[in-house]
Amino acid sequence: MSKTIRLDSTEAAKFAAKIQERSGEPIDMCFQCGECSSACPVSSDMDLMPSTLVRFTQLGLKDELINAKTIWVCASCFHCVTRCPKGIDIAKVAEALRQELLRKKLDYVEVRDLSMEERQEIPQIAIISNLRKFSR
Amino acid sequence: MKIPYFPGCSLKTIGEGFEKSAIASAAILDFELEELPRWVCCGTVSSLTTDDLMHHLAPIRNLIRVEDIKETQLVTLCSVCYSTLKRSNALVKNDPEKLKTMNQFMDKENEYQGSVKVLHFLELLREMGFDKIKEKVKKPLRGLTLSPYYGCLLVRPKEFGIDNPEDPTILQELTKALGADVIDNPYQLKCCGSYHTVDKPNLVADLGYKILTYARNSGADALVLSCPLCAFNLDNRQREIKRQYPDFVEIPILYFTQLMALAFDLGEEKLGFDIHYVDPVPLLKEKQLLIDSLPLIKEK
Amino acid sequence: MEEEAEKEKMVKVYIMGREFEVPATLNIVKAFEYAGYRFVRGIGCRGGYCGACATVYRFKDDYRLNFALACQKAVEDGMYLTILPFVPAEKAQYELDKLKPRGTVLLELYPEIARCVACNTCTKACPQELEVMDYVQAAIRGDIKELSNLSFDCIQCGLCAMRCPAEIVPYNVGQLARRLYGKYVAPQAKHTHARVEEIHACVFDEELDNYSILVKEDVEKLKKIYVEREIKVG
Ligand code: SF4
Ligand code: SF4
Ligand code: SF4
Ligand code: SF4
Ligand code: FES
Numbered sequence: 001m002s003k004t005i006r007l008d009s010t011e012a013a014k015f016a017a018k019i020q021e022r023s024g025e026p027i028d029m030c031f032q033c034g035e036c037s038s039a040c041p042v043s044s045d046m047d048l049m050p051s052t053l054v055r056f057t058q059l060g061l062k063d064e065l066i067n068a069k070t071i072w073v074c075a076s077c078f079h080c081v082t083r084c085p086k087g088i089d090i091a092k093v094a095e096a097l098r099q100e101l102l103r104k105k106l107d108y109v110e111v112r113d114l115s116m117e118e119r120q121e122i123p124q125i126a127i128i129s130n131l132r133k134f135s136r
Numbered sequence: 137m138k139i140p141y142f143p144g145c146s147l148k149t150i151g152e153g154f155e156k157s158a159i160a161s162a163a164i165l166d167f168e169l170e171e172l173p174r175w176v177c178c179g180t181v182s183s184l185t186t187d188d189l190m191h192h193l194a195p196i197r198n199l200i201r202v203e204d205i206k207e208t209q210l211v212t213l214c215s216v217c218y219s220t221l222k223r224s225n226a227l228v229k230n231d232p233e234k235l236k237t238m239n240q241f242m243d244k245e246n247e248y249q250g251s252v253k254v255l256h257f258l259e260l261l262r263e264m265g266f267d268k269i270k271e272k273v274k275k276p277l278r279g280l281t282l283s284p285y286y287g288c289l290l291v292r293p294k295e296f297g298i299d300n301p302e303d304p305t306i307l308q309e310l311t312k313a314l315g316a317d318v319i320d321n322p323y324q325l326k327c328c329g330s331y332h333t334v335d336k337p338n339l340v341a342d343l344g345y346k347i348l349t350y351a352r353n354s355g356a357d358a359l360v361l362s363c364p365l366c367a368f369n370l371d372n373r374q375r376e377i378k379r380q381y382p383d384f385v386e387i388p389i390l391y392f393t394q395l396m397a398l399a400f401d402l403g404e405e406k407l408g409f410d411i412h413y414v415d416p417v418p419l420l421k422e423k424q425l426l427i428d429s430l431p432l433i434k435e436k
Numbered sequence: 437m438e439e440e441a442e443k444e445k446m447v448k449v450y451i452m453g454r455e456f457e458v459p460a461t462l463n464i465v466k467a468f469e470y471a472g473y474r475f476v477r478g479i480g481c482r483g484g485y486c487g488a489c490a491t492v493y494r495f496k497d498d499y500r501l502n503f504a505l506a507c508q509k510a511v512e513d514g515m516y517l518t519i520l521p522f523v524p525a526e527k528a529q530y531e532l533d534k535l536k537p538r539g540t541v542l543l544e545l546y547p548e549i550a551r552c553v554a555c556n557t558c559t560k561a562c563p564q565e566l567e568v569m570d571y572v573q574a575a576i577r578g579d580i581k582e583l584s585n586l587s588f589d590c591i592q593c594g595l596c597a598m599r600c601p602a603e604i605v606p607y608n609v610g611q612l613a614r615r616l617y618g619k620y621v622a623p624q625a626k627h628t629h630a631r632v633e634e635i636h637a638c639v640f641d642e643e644l645d646n647y648s649i650l651v652k653e654d655v656e657k658l659k660k661i662y663v664e665r666e667i668k669v670g
Contacts, residue, residue: 021186021187023185041326041343042327042332042343073332073336075288075327075329075331076181076288078288078292079325079327089184092184095184096184096185109334122334123146123150123364123365125180125214125365126331126365126368128177128180129365130333133331134331
C-alpha cells in the first residue's frame, strides 16, 4: 500500500511548531534511530510507532497524527525518553496531540459510560488518571 | 521524628493495607507519619503539556498545606502521587512566572514559597540505611523468594525517579535486609498498563501476564511493589489474565511495607491482606511467616 | 427629617444592563420587585433557607464575580444584577435502602467527581461559605462522615455546580453522603424512635381529636392553648 504524503508547507509547519511548543520537546532533534519504538512496551497495539509519531510531528501531518490510535495507546510510561539519545519525551508529544482533540470537546473516555461493575471494581487512582488523560 | 505524609485517595480504599503497614512499620523506625491536613487528590498523573497549569494546582495546593504547618518535607507511599507532586514542585521552582500565575489564581491560599521537598518513603529508608532496618527485624522473611517490581513512575523519568532508571536496586536492598531472597525479573521496569486498566483491560492483562509469569517461572513466591495502581493491575486483574491465558498461575502481590510489618512482627491487623485479590495468607503460612492460631481480622 | 432622608437613600443598580435607582435598604430580590419585575421562578422562602434565589453579580469596574442569595444580600451602589431562575443539574437514581455506606458508593454514583482539579472555584462561589472543594475531595477518597459534616449547611442553591470546570454537581454528592450517614452511620436518636412508637400506638390520638373539635368550635380557645403551650428550649 503506498500513500502520498503532502507537505503543505505553511499549515504543516504551523502544526509542527504548535505541537513542539505545547509538548516542550525538541522534536526537530529526532534522527529516527528507533530506540524509542523498541523500548515501548505497548508498541504492538499502536498503528504508528513512537518514532514515526515523532517523524510525522516534524512533518506536521496533522490528520495522520490526530487520527492515530497511538496517541490513545501511549501509557505515559517514560520508557522511550529514558532510551532516547536526544532525550525526547514522546509521552509529552502524545499528550500534546491528544489535547488537540480533547480541547475541542472530544472525549475519548466518557466516565458515565463505565458500567456499574467497572465503577465498583476500578480504584480511584485508575479512574482519575484515565480521565486526566482521556477526557476533556 | 514527625514527618508530614501524603496518603493519596487509593490508600484510603484498595491500598488500605499499604497505609496501615507503612504507618506501623515507620513507627518502629521512629518515623511518625502524620497525615497532611486538608490534602487534596494530587490528580495522579502529571500534566505533560507546557500550557496547562490547571492540573498543577492540586499538587501545589498540597505543598502549600505543608508550608502552612511549617514543615519542609512531604513523604508519599504511592509512586504515582510521588511523581505528580515532585513534578509540579520542580515545574514551579524552575518557572517563577508560572508559580506567580498559580499563586494569583489560588488567592485564598498562602503563596507557595517553593520550600518543600517531596520524598518517597523508600528514600527515607535508604537514607537511614538498610543495615539499621535489618537490626529491627524480629522475624526474618526466610524462605520467601520475591520478585521486586518498580513499574514506571518510581524511577522514570530519571529527573524524578528515586533510583537508577535502568538498573534500580532499592527494593532488592530492602527485601534482602528483611531476610527474603530476590530474583532478577527483566520485567521489573516494564509498565503495568497504568490507566489503561479503564479503557483497555486486555492490554493490561497482556502486560501483567508477562510480568507475573516470568516471576512465577523464576521461582518467585510473590511480587513486591510500591504503587496501588500497579497493585490493582497486577493483583485484581489476574482474573482477566486467567481469562485470557488459561495456563496462567496466580501469584500474590505484596506492598514493600507489608513485608516490613511482617518482618517487624507487627501483627496481622496491620497487614490488610483481607482485601487482596490473590490471598497471600496461604503462602505466608506455608513459609511459617504467619501463624495459624491467629484468625485474620476481617473488617467490612 | 434627617431620619426620613436616611430612609430614602437610593443606590444605582443595573438590572440585566438597565439602570435603576432603588432604596439602599432593599435586598436584591426586593430591588428587582421595586424596579417592576415579578418573580415566577428563582424565588422561594425569602428567608435564606431554600436556596432558590442564588444569584451572581459584579460591580462596575471590578473583574470579580460575586455570589449571593438574592433574598439575603442588600443592594449596593454600582451592582450589576441578574437572576438565575434555575440551575440544570443531574442527580443519580438510587434506592437508599439498597446502598451500603461504603466510601466508594459516591464514586460509583457520581464518577465525575474523579475529574475535580482542586481549583477551589466551588468554594469561592458558595454563599453559605462552605468548604466545597474540601467536601468534594472527601467524596473522592470516600470519607462519608467528613463529607456530611462539611456539607451540612448546604442549601442546594446550585452555584458551585454552575462554576465547576469539571462539571461536577457537588451538592448532590453531599446530599447522598448525608443520607448515607444519617441512615447507616450516625448513632440513632432513641427518643425519636420512642416517639414514633408512641404515635403508632395511637397515644396522642385522643388529644389531637380534642384539638380538631376546637378548630371547628372554639378557635379563640385553641389560640390561647397555643400561646400558652409549654416550650422546651434546647
Ligand atoms: S511513554 Fe508512550 S510512547 Fe513512550 S514508551 Fe511509554 S507507551 Fe511508548
Ligand atoms: S529514540 Fe529519540 S531520536 Fe530515536 S527515534 Fe525515538 S525520538 Fe527519535
Ligand atoms: S455547596 Fe453549592 S449548592 Fe450548597 S450552598 Fe454552597 S454553593 Fe450552594
Ligand atoms: S470547582 Fe469543581 S474542579 Fe474545582 S475544586 Fe470545586 S469540585 Fe473540584
Ligand atoms: S428565596 Fe429561599 S433562600 Fe432566598
